[in-house]
Structure formats: C-alpha cells, structure tokens
Amino acid sequence: MPSPKALKPKRDINQLPRKKAVFFLLSVYPIKTEVIKPNTDLAKTIADSLYAANLTPRDGDVIAISAKVVSFSEGNLIRLEGIRPSSLAYSLANKYSLPPEFVEAILAEADEVLGGVSGALLTIKNNIIVANAGLDLSNAPPGYAIPWPKDPKSSCEKLRKKLRELLKADICTMITDSKVHPLRLGSTSIALAVSGFQPVEDLRGSQDLFGKTIKIKRMALADALACAAQLVMGEARESCPAALIRGISLKRVNSSFSTEMTISKDECLYLKNLKPSFD
Amino acid sequence: MPSPKALKPKRDINQLPRKKAVFFLLSVYPIKTEVIKPNTDLAKTIADSLYAANLTPRDGDVIAISAKVVSFSEGNLIRLEGIRPSSLAYSLANKYSLPPEFVEAILAEADEVLGGVSGALLTIKNNIIVANAGLDLSNAPPGYAIPWPKDPKSSCEKLRKKLRELLKADICTMITDSKVHPLRLGSTSIALAVSGFQPVEDLRGSQDLFGKTIKIKRMALADALACAAQLVMGEARESCPAALIRGISLKRVNSSFSTEMTISKDECLYLKNLKPSFD
Known part of the structure; x- marks a missing residue:
C-alpha cells in the first residue's frame, strides 16, 4: 500500500451537505504530576497540574485517577x-x-x-x-x-469533594486500575470506584434500529472511561497518574459507586460456568 | 456537596508556571452514517459521513468500525x-x-x-x-x-485500503464488538481486528519510577481504543457505527492483526485455572 499524504478528500466522494461542525467530541487530557508520595495531597497536586497545563475543568468533566497513586498518597x-x-x-x-x-x-x-x-x-x-x-x-x-485503596468508594468520594472545591467545577471522579482479561494479550483498565455519575448505562427497554426492544444490554460506561483514560496515562514511568475526560454524556448523580459495577458469580456468564480446578 | 459554578481555579492553588498548552490530547469523534444494509459500500459511506461532518482524517488517525455493520455490509x-x-x-x-x-x-x-x-x-x-x-x-x-465478519482481519485490511484511498490519508482501521467480562455488570468493547498499527504495547524491559525493570506488563492498546470508540458509538439505535480516534501514539506497521491479540488457554490466568463445570 502507498503512504499518501493527508489531503482533503475530493468533493466527488460525497454529495451530502456539510454540517457546520461535529456534534459531539470526546476529549481525554493527560494530567502529568510530580511524583506522588505517602501524604501527598493528591487533590491539590492534581488541581495544580491542571492549572499548570492551562486546563480549566468544567461541570461534568470526569477526572480519572490511578488506584496506585490514590493508595500510595493514603500511605498504603x-x-x-x-x-x-x-x-x-x-x-x-x-x-x-x-x-x-x-x-x-x-x-x-x-x-x-x-x-x-x-x-x-x-x-x-x-x-x-x-x-x-x-x-x-x-x-x-x-x-x-x-x-x-482500603475503601475505593470513600476515597473516590473524598477526592471528588476536594477537587470540586479546589477547581470550582462540578466534576466527577473515578479510581482506575489495569486488569487482564480471559484469553486476551495485555491489560486494559476498569473502574474500582466512581463518584458523581451512574457507572453503568442500562439500555434495556430501548429500541434497536428495527423497533425491537433490547432485552439484556447494559454498557459498562465507567470501565470504558477507564480504558479511554488509560490511553493517555501510561503504565511505566510517565508520572501521568490521572486524566481528564470531557464530552461524554453522563447521568449525573450525587453519589458514589464501587460494588454496584460488579455482579455475583451466580449471575456471571463466566464464573457460573467456569470453576476453579486446582490442577 | 454544593454545586459550584465552573469558575477558573484561583491563582493561589498553584505556584507552578503555566505551560502554553496541553502537550497531548486524545480525541474521539463519532461517525454517524445512514443505516447500513447488505451490499452498502461501507468505506464510501464512512468517507461520506466524515466529509459531511467536516472531519478531515489525518495520517495516524484510527477509524473504529462496529463488527456488526462490517458483517452486515458484507451480506452476513x-x-x-x-x-x-x-x-x-x-x-x-x-x-x-x-x-x-x-x-x-x-x-x-x-x-x-x-x-x-x-x-x-x-x-x-x-x-x-x-x-x-x-x-x-x-x-x-x-x-x-x-x-x-467471516474473516475480521481481512475485512479490516480491506477497509483500511479503501479508506486510505478515499480519504487520502494514511489512517488505521479496527473492527470492534462489545463483550461482557467476568463479574462485571455491563459490556465494554474489544478489537476483533486492527490494521496499520501494533495492537498490543509491550512494556516489558522498560523501567518504573524507581528504576526497576517491568517484567510482565503489556497494554492491550487496541482493546482500550475500542472502549474509547464505544463511548461515542452507542449500542442501541444511534446509527453511529464508527468513530475516529486522533492523538494516540501508535507504533505504525503496514500489516493487520486479529489472533495476535489473544493468548492460549494455557497461558491465560483465567482459563488455566477455571474449567467448564457443566452443572
């Protein structure tokens, strides 16, 4: 395949009218900080970094923070x-x-x-x-x-409260960690806790393109957001333990979640069928 | 908690010098199309939608496309x-x-x-x-x-080839589907195939903050990108079967991948230990 230069597509590929702008855009900004230590004021450090990066948080932005720095800053x-x-x-x-x-x-x-x-x-x-x-x-x-962190939900809620005060914006927070998945090479991220929005979007009862009712579909919004944050945070020595996510449509609530994103073994397609073998 | 208005953080929260701009930003744009049917020219439809949305693809952008529309357009x-x-x-x-x-x-x-x-x-x-x-x-x-799709890797490669020609930009493609995970409520997305970049980032051998060598860490970059795309694509009747991802640092290669993102049962932390029980 050739490597063509990035040129505008020619007019003839499309007869549709151009819209003025894209109606929606998800943005993810890395938040690079100084190295976090036990007793570092993590909320203040993140606020400082946002300010230094000239990034002004807005209502509805989500700040994702690595579980490791949350825990480390708490002295764990x-x-x-x-x-x-x-x-x-x-x-x-x-x-x-x-x-x-x-x-x-x-x-x-x-x-x-x-x-x-x-x-x-x-x-x-x-x-x-x-x-x-x-x-x-x-x-x-x-x-x-x-x-x-000892209590991810409580840590997440505290970070949200502090960051709302420091940033003067009604932001959401989430605590993320990386995780491997069955038969997949490499890890992605999940949310250990979230604060300020519903972490799982329930699509049951909505209709598909053919008017059929969707029966079982839920979307693990918080886990997907954790993966989006992971793309800018890095895993090695980037000193980028947090990310700001903007532009996602969230169901805002003034509460925090952790185990609400999990299901029991008995409901789980995997754990219901796959049992420890200890070979 | 109060709901303060989004105001700029006060100067006193930070003594660090402000940088001119954020050094890095990941952007995800939804690509809303007409309803895809069997024999729809999917690449042309996506190119048309990008043009209509005034979105000019650049070298290194990733276009994520739902497995379902790829398959449907192929008549499956x-x-x-x-x-x-x-x-x-x-x-x-x-x-x-x-x-x-x-x-x-x-x-x-x-x-x-x-x-x-x-x-x-x-x-x-x-x-x-x-x-x-x-x-x-x-x-x-x-x-x-x-x-x-019957052969996700081949479909992904063909879509990349066609889209590169139509868009005059050296873009990457990926085919995504949603998937549930053990003990998690709701689904996120994974990559069934990618073309144009290395789907797994190998961090082994790099050093952590304390100079220790990282031994086993790999990052499932393509799966994380699939989750980022999912955040704008929707799962119900949004007619948004694709997304454009910009700003991610990728290791570009002129090849396609599918099973390269999987591991065998014997290497898998889950499948090595959890066996079907058929109760």
Whole structure:
C-alpha cells in the first residue's frame, strides 16, 4: 500500500451537505504530576497540574485517577521484607514462581484465591477478579508492594469533594486500575470506584434500529472511561497518574459507586460456568 | 456537596508556571452514517459521513468500525426461521431460555461452548471468549441474527485500503464488538481486528519510577481504543457505527492483526485455572 499524504478528500466522494461542525467530541487530557508520595495531597497536586497545563475543568468533566497513586498518597504500602510467609504461601510461591513474601501479602489482601500462572495468582477482591489481589510491585519503592485503596468508594468520594472545591467545577471522579482479561494479550483498565455519575448505562427497554426492544444490554460506561483514560496515562514511568475526560454524556448523580459495577458469580456468564480446578 | 459554578481555579492553588498548552490530547469523534444494509459500500459511506461532518482524517488517525455493520455490509446474515435445531440445541435452549433456532446458529458459529446463563451461552470463537459466539439479534432484521465478519482481519485490511484511498490519508482501521467480562455488570468493547498499527504495547524491559525493570506488563492498546470508540458509538439505535480516534501514539506497521491479540488457554490466568463445570 502507498503512504499518501493527508489531503482533503475530493468533493466527488460525497454529495451530502456539510454540517457546520461535529456534534459531539470526546476529549481525554493527560494530567502529568510530580511524583506522588505517602501524604501527598493528591487533590491539590492534581488541581495544580491542571492549572499548570492551562486546563480549566468544567461541570461534568470526569477526572480519572490511578488506584496506585490514590493508595500510595493514603500511605498504603506493604513492606514485604518483614513478612513471614505461611506454608501455603511457600507452596504457591514455588508453584507460580513468585516471592513467598509477596504471595503472603496477596493471601492477606485477597478475598479468594482461584489459582495462578507463572508470575501471578488469580484472585477475587471486592468481587473483582484480578491478578495478585490488585497488589503491584511496579512503581512501588523497592521492597514494597502497593495494594488497592482500603475503601475505593470513600476515597473516590473524598477526592471528588476536594477537587470540586479546589477547581470550582462540578466534576466527577473515578479510581482506575489495569486488569487482564480471559484469553486476551495485555491489560486494559476498569473502574474500582466512581463518584458523581451512574457507572453503568442500562439500555434495556430501548429500541434497536428495527423497533425491537433490547432485552439484556447494559454498557459498562465507567470501565470504558477507564480504558479511554488509560490511553493517555501510561503504565511505566510517565508520572501521568490521572486524566481528564470531557464530552461524554453522563447521568449525573450525587453519589458514589464501587460494588454496584460488579455482579455475583451466580449471575456471571463466566464464573457460573467456569470453576476453579486446582490442577 | 454544593454545586459550584465552573469558575477558573484561583491563582493561589498553584505556584507552578503555566505551560502554553496541553502537550497531548486524545480525541474521539463519532461517525454517524445512514443505516447500513447488505451490499452498502461501507468505506464510501464512512468517507461520506466524515466529509459531511467536516472531519478531515489525518495520517495516524484510527477509524473504529462496529463488527456488526462490517458483517452486515458484507451480506452476513443468518436467517433463523429456516434452521432445524438439533436435540442438543433444544436442550440448551430449554436450559438457558433461548430460541432453539438461535442456539443452533450459535452451535454452528462457535468453536467451543462452555456453558450458559439465562439468555446467553458462553462460547469461544477465534480464541475469543464471548457470549453467543458473537451472534447478535439487536439491530438485525426481525428473524435474523448477525454473526461476526467471516474473516475480521481481512475485512479490516480491506477497509483500511479503501479508506486510505478515499480519504487520502494514511489512517488505521479496527473492527470492534462489545463483550461482557467476568463479574462485571455491563459490556465494554474489544478489537476483533486492527490494521496499520501494533495492537498490543509491550512494556516489558522498560523501567518504573524507581528504576526497576517491568517484567510482565503489556497494554492491550487496541482493546482500550475500542472502549474509547464505544463511548461515542452507542449500542442501541444511534446509527453511529464508527468513530475516529486522533492523538494516540501508535507504533505504525503496514500489516493487520486479529489472533495476535489473544493468548492460549494455557497461558491465560483465567482459563488455566477455571474449567467448564457443566452443572
């Protein structure tokens, strides 16, 4: 294929009248900050960065923040060196090529352990199925692991309250983390908590193009927003732990959500049918 | 919480110097088209809509297109009325409250059936774990189901070639579909195929904030882009089957991908540990 220069399409490809402008546009801005530390005032740091980037938040904007920096700023750090692994931890560490201290920390953090592959355990925490109970070694100080925030919903709500005050805008917040998915190579993001908008859009009862009623469709709006934010946030050492999302039509509510984005094993197409095998 | 008006943050919240502009911005534009029918020239329809919306594609833009309209425009339609269900189809239909003809169509389309819940079967197709083998009744003509495109990678490549010619810009394409995830309420999107860029970003070997080498992290860039596109495309009757994504840093390659975004059951944190139970 040739690599043509970007030219305007020729007039003859279209007879439709041109509209004045695109009616809708989703924008995602990265929020690059100084390195976050325990006791950093995260809301103020984000507000400072927005100001420095000349970005004025508007009512309805969503600010997505990485779970890791939320947790780190709250002082949640697990020191691995001091941990004495149990025999179960040693056995799992041996089986899945993980440090026994890290496995012990995962066991303490997880609600359930379902198995593992080399380098990761499959766990459930807060009814979220995730690798290593959300514990992360990357971007943690050497010898430490960073867990999820203790109460993501409450952290998200507090961040919204503080950011609304600092920014003088009725913004929404969400706390995001990356997550691997069955049979997919690589991770995308999910929302651990949101504040200020309905995280799941219910399309049931609306009609399709042929007038048929849609029966079961819901859209995981917050998870999709987390993925959009991830595209600008980066995962390595970008120091870009947050993003501002503008232009999405949200159902605004003055409340916060976390487990409302999850379903039970019994309702779940996957967990209802796939059971731990422990081979 | 009060609902303050959107005002500029006060100067005193920040002592940092203001930069001239945000260094990076991801934009997602909806591409609203006429209703797609079998034998619609999809590339031309999209080019027409971009022109009508006054949106001039640039080199490196990604055009995401719903799998359903790609398939429909290629004439892929399954007429359910003519189908004679097998006894297995009747049995699964009865167990999971589905029409037997629809179940038979799923059985023909799926590479593997893992189980079900009321209203949906859990299947694997093209090494993607998905409800109902990707068959969709919504936005299909009454009495029909729409499957995935027969060869998503080839369709994606053809669309890219045609769109590059029509738009005179070196754009990328991707074909997207919605998908539910374990224990999550609602669906997000994944990429069935991409053309023109590397769909998975490999972060292994890069360094974190503390100089530690990242060992296992990959980012499912194409799936995250699919979610960003989903935010403007809608799922009901919006007639918005495509989106243009601009501003993302991509590793451009002149090739197409599909199964390169999947991993085997044996490498999969979920499928390695969770096995079909058929209770």
